Amino acid sequence: MNQTNTRRRVIGPALAMLALAAGTAAAGEAAPAVIAHRAEATFDIAKHTVVVRDHLVVPADLSCLRLGDGLAVTSITRPGQGALATADVLTRVQGSTADGGAWQRLDLAAAGLADGGELVLEYGGTFNTPVDQVEFSRENVGGEISATISAEGIYLASSSGWLAGADSTLATYDVSLVTPAGYETVTQGRRTEHRADGALLHTRWVSGDPSDSLDLVANRFVVTCETIREGLESCTYFLADEPQLRATYLERTRAYIAMYEEMIGPYPYAKFATVENWFPTGYGMPSYTLLGGQVLRLPFIPTTSFGHEIAHNWWGNSVFVEPGEGNWCEGLTSWCADYHYKELESPAAAREYRRNLLKEYAAYVADPAQDFPLKDFLSRHSGATRAVGYGKSMMVFHMIDRAIGRERFLGALREVAATHRFRAASWGDFLRAFGQDDAFAAQWLRRTGAPTLALADVRFGAGEVSFRLSQPEPAYELDVPVVVTAPGGVTEHLVHLSGTDGSYKLAVAGATKLAVDPDCHLFRHLDPAEIEPTISQVFGSDRHVFVTDGAAGPLAEASQAFARAFAESDSVVVVDGALPDDARTAVVLNPGPALLARLAPAGLTVAGRFFYLDGKRYSLDAADLVFAAADPRRPGATALVVVCGAADRLPGLAGRVSHYGKYSWLALPAGQGRVERGNWPAGASPLLATR
Numbered sequence: 001m002n003q004t005n006t007r008r009r010v011i012g013p014a015l016a017m018l019a020l021a022a023g024t025a026a027a028g029e030a031a032p033a034v035i036a037h038r039a040e041a042t043f044d045i046a047k048h049t050v051v052v053r054d055h056l057v058v059p060a061d062l063s064c065l066r067l068g069d070g071l072a073v074t075s076i077t078r079p080g081q082g083a084l085a086t087a088d089v090l091t092r093v094q095g096s097t098a099d100g101g102a103w104q105r106l107d108l109a110a111a112g113l114a115d116g117g118e119l120v121l122e123y124g125g126t127f128n129t130p131v132d133q134v135e136f137s138r139e140n141v142g143g144e145i146s147a148t149i150s151a152e153g154i155y156l157a158s159s160s161g162w163l164a165g166a167d168s169t170l171a172t173y174d175v176s177l178v179t180p181a182g183y184e185t186v187t188q189g190r191r192t193e194h195r196a197d198g199a200l201l202h203t204r205w206v207s208g209d210p211s212d213s214l215d216l217v218a219n220r221f222v223v224t225c226e227t228i229r230e231g232l233e234s235c236t237y238f239l240a241d242e243p244q245l246r247a248t249y250l251e252r253t254r255a256y257i258a259m260y261e262e263m264i265g266p267y268p269y270a271k272f273a274t275v276e277n278w279f280p281t282g283y284g285m286p287s288y289t290l291l292g293g294q295v296l297r298l299p300f301i302p303t304t305s306f307g308h309e310i311a312h313n314w315w316g317n318s319v320f321v322e323p324g325e326g327n328w329c330e331g332l333t334s335w336c337a338d339y340h341y342k343e344l345e346s347p348a349a350a351r352e353y354r355r356n357l358l359k360e361y362a363a364y365v366a367d368p369a370q371d372f373p374l375k376d377f378l379s380r381h382s383g384a385t386r387a388v389g390y391g392k393s394m395m396v397f398h399m400i401d402r403a404i405g406r407e408r409f410l411g412a413l414r415e416v417a418a419t420h421r422f423r424a425a426s427w428g429d430f431l432r433a434f435g436q437d438d439a440f441a442a443q444w445l446r447r448t449g450a451p452t453l454a455l456a457d458v459r460f461g462a463g464e465v466s467f468r469l470s471q472p473e474p475a476y477e478l479d480v481p482v483v484v485t486a487p488g489g490v491t492e493h494l495v496h497l498s499g500t501d502g503s504y505k506l507a508v509a510g511a512t513k514l515a516v517d518p519d520c521h522l523f524r525h526l527d528p529a530e531i532e533p534t535i536s537q538v539f540g541s542d543r544h545v546f547v548t549d550g551a552a553g554p555l556a557e558a559s560q561a562f563a564r565a566f567a568e569s570d571s572v573v574v575v576d577g578a579l580p581d582d583a584r585t586a587v588v589l590n591p592g593p594a595l596l597a598r599l600a601p602a603g604l605t606v607a608g609r610f611f612y613l614d615g616k617r618y619s620l621d622a623a624d625l626v627f628a629a630a631d632p633r634r635p636g637a638t639a640l641v642v643v644c645g646a647a648d649r650l651p652g653l654a655g656r657v658s659h660y661g662k663y664s665w666l667a668l669p670a671g672q673g674r675v676e677r678g679n680w681p682a683g684a685s686p687l688l689a690t691r
Helices: 245-264 306-310 329-345 347-364 383-404 406-419 427-434 439-446 534-537 554-567 593-599 649-657
Strands: 032-044 049-058 064-068 071-077 091-095 103-105 117-126 145-150 153-156 169-179 184-186 190-197 200-211 216-219 222-229 232-238 272-276 280-283 288-292 319-322 424-425 454-460 465-470 478-486 487-496 499-507 513-516 545-548 573-576 584-588 606-607 610-615 616-617 623-630 637-642 665-669 676-678 687-689
Touching: 064 071, 064 117, 071 103, 169 184, 169 216, 184 200, 222 245, 232 245, 245 272, 245 306, 245 329, 280 306, 288 306, 306 329, 306 649, 319 487, 329 347, 329 383, 347 534, 383 406, 406 427, 427 439, 454 513, 454 687, 465 478, 465 513, 478 499, 487 499, 534 584, 534 623, 534 637, 545 554, 554 573, 554 584, 554 649, 573 610, 593 637, 610 665, 616 623, 637 649, 649 665
Parallel strands: 032 169, 232 272, 272 288, 319 424, 545 573, 545 584, 584 637
Antiparallel strands: 032 049, 049 117, 064 103, 071 117, 091 103, 145 153, 153 216, 169 200, 184 216, 190 200, 222 232, 280 288, 454 465, 465 499, 478 487, 478 513, 513 687, 606 610, 610 616, 623 637, 623 665, 665 676
16 A cells, blocks of 8 residues: 555455556657756764755656655755745645645746756655654554654655656656665665665665666665676565575565566576564565564465565566556556466465455455446555455456466567556456457446356256356346356356356267356356355444353453454444344354354354364364354344453454455464464355256
């Protein structure tokens, strides 16, 4: 996620936003305007200040520059022309940034630079924002900060406006940085100078390839760099020397870059650095990722989300998003990373990934008012925007891959990556490379929603099987996978459905089973019977009722704290006693035996201080139980049940549960250890028929 410029992304089953660099996308068109920065910045940690001298070369026809509101400009000079009166060219503008904040507008025409030219800005600022309240929420980072300078570390996000920028432009950067000795800096580009001078450290970073902004981090890093090949390094910037962790990330960096160079094309930068932050982040910038220490050490990150961030160095960081047709980047990066890793694991893992995307769409976009077309997706800020902007987008790329074949699909990706390197690309550029027409774009990019399929009139004959498929108006144009099981084996057939109803016959001898899209290759609405109760079905609602069952004293207080953390709000509804009949998404905290018996599915037993899942016993002294359940008294409703063994553990479960929405049940260890998780069996699909 990011602020005014939008490249930084939150890591998660993703990750957030990316570069929305405006400008033309198609090869042969004019490139976007580029500003050249040659800046010097000196940091005083004790005073929490930075002093900047920025020599800019600005292009013609640029009306103004933006500078952060927290910066005091001391000098504006045109080389060879002399100083300008600050009041004549600089004004404060209130409430027009993405977050409604103020900024400073430097009028280039008033500065005599309507036709472009050179400008030197000198300014400084004080940044001392505390970071102790920064924490991850379900869909983005709460307590977002844009700049801080302290003994704990230096962090300047581009949203602080610490370097001047402009809408619809890119920039190149040559920055020389002076920090106290021991405070290593890292940003995008290549480090060309690293020189100690008494109590100071001088570093210089050169990024000659255009990008839309520049973020900077400095801290007492232990820096390790290894050469991958001439001109390319893999680096780690960690707050402590941890050889095993360092080795893991260096090895994974090499492996991912090799994989994506084969898949997409040459890596676009001189390095990739894994940088540890002292407060929670999960950001990806050109040539490095900034991970909070806790995220960095999660055991699954190196083999999942870390690769996603490296893939973004192709999609989003060097091939920019042309936002006029929507943000294609997160869906494509998910296809190249998260989904591709499941493909490498097994066909079953890839199928489950696709199915989980459809389950998330069903959970988070259950309310049609939350849905929107892909052309309108710019950034993730809710479960619904993730389900569409990441999930639906990934499935669109998957459907194209299936339609044209992997070789043509990857060839098209390489083509776009090569022709749009350090330029903006649109959905249209990809669709043209894939050979898809405007009807495809109208159906999958400009239309809200997803198809819904129904199966009827299945007849198994000796030499064939016949059936009928239907869908509501307005109909989608679909090639529907139909899988038939017969004594001779399992075969997949594609049948074309272009209207609301179609009848089909397949020549299969002795067919015994027919399944419509059982492997979830189509982006579609799953039938409710195809979906088992999952935690995400509860997260998908913004109207939760929290139910306690005779809680008192510390447990009652802990229940209130859990409710506030789960809802990410201080305004929550907590009732004690019966589960309300009209509560479609209730969260039940430590239910008594009667309510627990009503909600517990087959395979789960809670008895005294123990619970049993599929024959395995867990102690409530060592683990807590969370599960999603269908309520037999409330058809269509899902309850989330939390059975916590200790009141002091209950509030913290709210944040832990949020990472496991696709599962039905969790056994969360009270201390360190692996979270056990799983899913209840799904019901019988109405898209399945047997002889």
